[in-house]
Amino acid sequence: MAAIETKSLTKRFGDVVAVRNLDLTVEEGEIFGFLGPNGAGKSTTINMLLDFMRPSDGTATVLGYDAQDESRTIRDRIGILPDGYRLYDRLTAREHLEFAIDAKDATNDPAVLIDRVGLSQEDADRKVGGYSKGMTQRLALAAALVGDPDLLILDEPSSGLDPHGIAEMRELLREEADRGTAVFFSSHILSEVDAVCDRVGIMNDGELVAQNTVERLRELTGSRSQLLLSVERVPTGLDLTAIDGVSEVSVEESMLRVSFSDPVTKPQVVKRVDAATTVTDIKSEEASLEELFTTYTTGDEPEDEPDARMEVTA
Numbered sequence: 001m002a003a004i005e006t007k008s009l010t011k012r013f014g015d016v017v018a019v020r021n022l023d024l025t026v027e028e029g030e031i032f033g034f035l036g037p038n039g040a041g042k043s044t045t046i047n048m049l050l051d052f053m054r055p056s057d058g059t060a061t062v063l064g065y066d067a068q069d070e071s072r073t074i075r076d077r078i079g080i081l082p083d084g085y086r087l088y089d090r091l092t093a094r095e096h097l098e099f100a101i102d103a104k105d106a107t108n109d110p111a112v113l114i115d116r117v118g119l120s121q122e123d124a125d126r127k128v129g130g131y132s133k134g135m136t137q138r139l140a141l142a143a144a145l146v147g148d149p150d151l152l153i154l155d156e157p158s159s160g161l162d163p164h165g166i167a168e169m170r171e172l173l174r175e176e177a178d179r180g181t182a183v184f185f186s187s188h189i190l191s192e193v194d195a196v197c198d199r200v201g202i203m204n205d206g207e208l209v210a211q212n213t214v215e216r217l218r219e220l221t222g223s224r225s226q227l228l229l230s231v232e233r234v235p236t237g238l239d240l241t242a243i244d245g246v247s248e249v250s251v252e253e254s255m256l257r258v259s260f261s262d263p264v265t266k267p268q269v270v271k272r273v274d275a276a277t278t279v280t281d282i283k284s285e286e287a288s289l290e291e292l293f294t295t296y297t298t299g300d301e302p303e304d305e306p307d308a309r310m311e312v313t314a
């Protein structure tokens with residue numbers, strides 16, 4: 001059973017189509033990054049999944065339940081980190097969590113949740129009125145974990161966190177996914193998404209323009225994949241472009257820059273160069289998720305293989 005499944009999900013606001021015919025699938029236990037420029041339709045989609053908004057057309061199921069008809073059941077089984085988590089200034093973090101645990105009829109120990117999100121037990125007993133943005137975000141995440149949900153829906157979870165907090169967040173999401181929780185989160189920090197996600201979906205102008213692993217998107221866009229080989233001396237008469245999968249070779253002082261149309265050929269190239277001279281260092285460069293994001297959201301997306309680029313598994 002998919003954690004999230006939408007079919008032709010559509011939301012119109014007057015003339016504006018915020019989400020158009022969205023077919024999205026998030027599997028159990030996967031970490032799925034939901035990306036897109038401002039106004040692409042991410043929040044509208046999340047709002048329909050949580051029944052904060054009704055679709056104009058199409059359907060959505062969450063953990064197998066209908067997002068509209070069974071929203072209460074869904075709410076009990078998922079954890080949400082909304083944008084701009086609202087706090088009661090006069091309550092402590094621990095009291096917030098006790099309240100959330102009661103409301104969900106859960107059995108979590110607040111102290112364990114506080115530890116898991118990297119808040120100190122001492123800070124957890126302070127009133128949250130004086131909390132920093134990062135501390136507030138950590139508390140919001142702890143509240144999302146109440147009830148050991150099967151699905152986490154997180155809006156910009158890294159927002160306000162310091163680098164240490166971002167690394168901890170990544171670890172926590174991985175732990176959750178390992179115990180079978182699906183994690184669906186929106187983010188604009190693409191390096192973070194690249195580091196933690198199993199798959200990404202990219203929205204642009206209300207449409208899902210890509211849904212795949214980052215690796216597969218690299219292949220499908222034919223994006224940059226290069227090897228930089230430092231060599232003792234630049235070999236002459238070595239026609240690397242004759243190898244299938246090598247698209248271009250250039251020489252920069254004592255370094256060969258080899259571009260690939262098929263990165264599978266990389267080991268063969270290293271062997272060939274090393275047989276002709278000594279390779280002293282190897283660097284591999286791939287297109288960043290940021291470059292892929294630009295490709296898909298500026299209208300330069302690949303036209304061929306439309307089905308393949310939307311495929312659900314790698």
Ligand SMILES: Nc1ncnc2c1ncn2[C@@H]1O[C@H](COP(=O)(O)OP(=O)(O)OP(=O)(O)O)[C@@H](O)[C@H]1O
Binds near residue numbers: 040043044
């Ligand atoms: N309540 C509303 N009334 C009218 N238009 C709306 C409403 N909510 C969203 N929209 C429009 O729908 C489109 C998608 O907005 P949405 O908030 O879903 O984008 P987003 O991808 O979440 O953007 P961001 O990254 O800025 O949060 C935008 O054009 C927005 O103006």
